[in-house]
Amino acid sequence: MTMAIRLIKGASSTRGPFALLCAAAGARIRYSTAAAVSSTTTTVTSTTTTPAGHGAIAHGDPSFLESVDIYFDKAAAIASTTPDILAQIKACNNILKVQFPLKCANGTVELIEGYRAQHSHHRLPVKGGIRMAPNVDADETMALAALMTFKCAVVDVPFGGAKGGIKIDPTKYSMNEKEAIIRRYTSELVRKNFIGPSIDVPAPDYGTGPQEMAWIKDTFEHLQPNDINGSACVTGKPLEEGGIDGRTEATGLGVFFCLREFLNDETLVARLGMTKGIKGKTFIVQGFGNVGRHTVDYIHGAGGKIIAIAEADGGLVDESGDGLDIPAVKAYHKKKGTITGFPGAKTMKFAPSILELPCDVLIPAALESQIHSGNAGNIKAKIVAEAANGPVTPLAETILEDNDVVILPDLLLNAGGVTVSYFEWLKNLNHIHFGRMSKRMEERGKRVLIDALENEFGNGHRFSDTVRSQVVKGNTEVDFVWSGLEETMLSSWECVKKIAEERKCNFRTAAYLIAIERIATCYRVSGIFP
Ligand SMILES: *[C@@H]1O[C@H](CO)[C@@H](O)[C@H](O)[C@H]1NC(C)=O
Ligand SMILES: *[C@@H]1O[C@H](CO)[C@@H](O)[C@H](O)[C@H]1NC(C)=O
Numbered sequence: 414m415t416m417a418i419r420l421i422k423g424a425s426s427t428r429g430p431f432a433l434l435c436a437a438a439g440a441r442i443r444y445s446t447a448a449a450v451s452s453t454t455t456t457v458t459s460t461t462t463t464p465a466g467h468g469a470i471a472h473g474d475p476s477f478l479e480s481v482d483i484y485f486d487k488a489a490a491i492a493s494t495t496p497d498i499l500a501q502i503k504a505c506n507n508i509l510k511v512q513f514p515l516k517c518a519n520g521t522v523e524l525i526e527g528y529r530a531q532h533s534h535h536r537l538p539v540k541g542g543i544r545m546a547p548n549v550d551a552d553e554t555m556a557l558a559a560l561m562t563f564k565c566a567v568v569d570v571p572f573g574g575a576k577g578g579i580k581i582d583p584t585k586y587s588m589n590e591k592e593a594i595i596r597r598y599t600s601e602l603v604r605k606n607f608i609g610p611s612i613d614v615p616a617p618d619y620g621t622g623p624q625e626m627a628w629i630k631d632t633f634e635h636l637q638p639n640d641i642n643g644s645a646c647v648t649g650k651p652l653e654e655g656g657i658d659g660r661t662e663a664t665g666l667g668v669f670f671c672l673r674e675f676l677n678d679e680t681l682v683a684r685l686g687m688t689k690g691i692k693g694k695t696f697i698v699q700g701f702g703n704v705g706r707h708t709v710d711y712i713h714g715a716g717g718k719i720i721a722i723a724e725a726d727g728g729l730v731d732e733s734g735d736g737l738d739i740p741a742v743k744a745y746h747k748k749k750g751t752i753t754g755f756p757g758a759k760t761m762k763f764a765p766s767i768l769e770l771p772c773d774v775l776i777p778a779a780l781e782s783q784i785h786s787g788n789a790g791n792i793k794a795k796i797v798a799e800a801a802n803g804p805v806t807p808l809a810e811t812i813l814e815d816n817d818v819v820i821l822p823d824l825l826l827n828a829g830g831v832t833v834s835y836f837e838w839l840k841n842l843n844h845i846h847f848g849r850m851s852k853r854m855e856e857r858g859k860r861v862l863i864d865a866l867e868n869e870f871g872n873g874h875r876f877s878d879t880v881r882s883q884v885v886k887g888n889t890e891v892d893f894v895w896s897g898l899e900e901t902m903l904s905s906w907e908c909v910k911k912i913a914e915e916r917k918c919n920f921r922t923a924a925y926l927i928a929i930e931r932i933a934t935c936y937r938v939s940g941i942f943p
Contacts, residue, residue, distance in 0.1 A: 474785045474806040478556035483807045485559070488925030491916060494933035498942050502562075502932050505555040507531040511601040515594055518587055525581060527598045529607045532558035532574040535935040538611055538838075539573035540565065540648075540831060542618025543598075543625070545591075549578030553781075557618075560802055560823065561831070566928035568828040568905045570835045575613050577602075583620045595625050599632040608633060610645035610842065616834050617649040619780065622703070623661075626650045645841035648834035657837040657846075659894035660830075665707025666895065667829020668800045670902040671821060672774065673715065675796070678910075685795045685819060687773065692716035695736070695772040697794065699723040699764075700779030701752055704800050704827065706743060708778060713739040720772055723764035725779075727753035730761055730770070769793065777804035784809045792818060799823040814919065822921035824928065825902075825909050832901045836894055847894065852887035859885045 475483060482503070489499045509529045514522050528551055531539045541561040554576050562574025579598055583591060602608035608615065608629075617626055626649045634643040650656035659666075675681060676691050687694075695718050698705045709719045718736030722729045729752050731737045738757055745755045753760045761767060768775060768788065775794035777783045781803035784792065789809035797805060797813060798821045805813065805820060813820060840846055863884060867875055876884070888896075913923035936942055 474782065474787075474808050476552060476556075477781045477803055478552040478559075480782070480803060480806050481556045481559050484921060484925060485563075485929075488918075488922045488929055491918070491922075492926055492929045492933070494930065494937075495942065498933045498936050499929070501936060501942075502533065502535075502929060503559075505530055505532045505558060506534055507607075508551055508555055509602075509605055509607050510551065511598065511605075513597050513601065515590065515597070517590060525579065525594055525597075527577065527579040527601070528554040529577040529602060529613070530554040530558035530575060531607070531613060532576075533562040533932065534573045535562075535932050535939075536565070536571045536573045538609070538614045539575035540570075540614050540616065540834065541575035541577065542616045542649075542830075543577035543579065543621055543629075544618035545579045545581055545583040545620035545625075547580065547582045549580040554578045556781075557802060562932070563925060563928035564824045564828045565831060566931045567824045567909070567924050568832055568901050569931075570828075570831055570901075572614075572831070572835065575615075576618075577615055591625070592628055595621075595628040596632045599629045600636060603633060603636045608646055609637070610640065610642040610838070614645065614834075614838060615647050616830070617703075619702070623649060623651040623654075623656060626656075627654045630654060642842055645838050648837040650837070655837075655841050657833060657840055657894060658889070658891040659898070660833045660837060661703065662707045663833035663894070663898060664704045664800070664827050664830035665709075666711060667832065667898060667902045668704070668708045668776070668778075668798065668826050669711035669715070670829070670899055671826050671906050672712070672796075672798055674903060674906050675819075675821060681819075681910075685817070687795060693718065694774060695720045696774045696776060697721045697723070697767060697770060697772045698776040698778055698800075699768055699783060699804075700777070700801065701742075701746060702778070704830075705776070705778035706746075708776060708800055709739055710743070713737075721767045721770055722752055723767040724752055725764070726751055728761045728764040728767040729753070729755055729758040730767065732759050733757075774798055777801050780804070782806050784813070786812060789813050790816070792816075794818060796821065799826050802827065810919075810921070820919065820921060822909075822924050824921070824924040825905055828905065829898055829902060832898055833894055836897055840890075847890045848888050848892065852889060855887035856885050859887075 485503055511527045513525055515525045516522055528549065541558055557576035558574050561576055565572045565574060579594060581594065599608065607613050615629060626647050629647045630644055630650055633646040637643055644655040649660055652658060673691055676694065677689055679689055682689055691712060693716065696712055697720060698709050701722055701724050713719055719739055720731045720736055722737065729737060741757055742752060742755055746752050769791040771793040773794065774796045775792060776798045778800035780801060784797065784805045786806065786808035789812035792813060796819050799805060802823050810820060863876060863881060908927060909920055909923045912926055913920050916923065916926060
């Protein structure tokens, strides 16, 4: 805390009223580098052009940022909008780089590097996670920010896209050191006006969680004590810090909803020579973090068989034929911090080959570019469900589609997280949790109805206490959240499916088309473009 307070002295905003006005109108703001420079931070502007090959992975695949551009261009080529609007939609509006010293517990001082990219201000605030990983850089952050813009548009969440990153390996730092890093990073964002309930609202991502979000909120509220909506400056907070019930499971549940809808569509599964439904289908997941863990939990609950899990340090392969016992794997993982060595399955040290085992659905739920031109040809799944951001490179997509593999794209599939973040932000702005005013009113109404039914038609019969309490139960916050999430995922999926059929393209291009055309409408009504 002392650290954060010390740092804010003399800080001033780099965004004047004019800049805010432009942002509201959907204009592209360029911060002047001179105005933004301080001893520790630099603000630079950038477009999405990158040096070729930077960050590229093996096998000649494009970098992550180039991949997002390739997917965008494919949809842009058939989008019904003008080239000037397309150029604006594609560009990353702002990228902030911060560097600051961290005094480690052992007395040494380390230079920490962080980023925040705001891709599009066509809607405000902009929104996107903050990750902590050793490979964070400006290009990756901009690519992820662009994905956020399109993702929000696909599921009709009224935010622009952003992303942040801190270039550290979080497992190498103590809790106190991580707290100091997050608090300092947050105060840098405050100084540059890169965070706030109406400006830019971060969330958890790879390597961060509710604890980090609580530190961000606390730092922000200390620095901006007069902002009554301060707790809406970040989402994914712990419940007692203004978080929302159901946020932790949200991305995984959203993945599950989409997969369930796809597998229940008779026409689509018939094209793959499959039968309808989740029950009995085989699934392989890469990643047992927040997203992967909850996704397989819901699939397991619906009767799907998880036959293998791949993690960075090794994987599990089921040998029983019934699928892994997911609750037991979760309990083991919680206790040991790893899935390897789980007694109910075979541990494989080399996890990448797990992705190539035969299955119905492969769910990459870890990092980007995991399925590339080097392994795509070996994938035996019929469906690849992108629970992670950008797990399939464009070269890999071509190979998979040549082999008749269907890809359910990240833009839609993992949008459950940002959808429930949107609900959390609304809750914070409303200063009341969902259901507080309605729960008992609903219950009273239903009790009156049940009494009336018994009196009019019961002929002396009464509903049992169990049935009565099931029927009468009013909706709590998590009921609202999951209902809102299901509605969002299902209506968005229907839209993506329809556009894919109408425009004769794959689901990814359909999702990009929907996003591009929705954002283009915003710019068209802004009056800036002819
Ligand atoms: C000091 O601690 C930091 C962070 O925990 C670590 O990265 C660094 O290697 C340590 N330095 C020495 C000399 O032990
Ligand atoms: C806080 O949010 C409400 C909307 O819920 C808004 O009307 C109000 O202006 C906001 N206050 C500040 C200080 O931003």
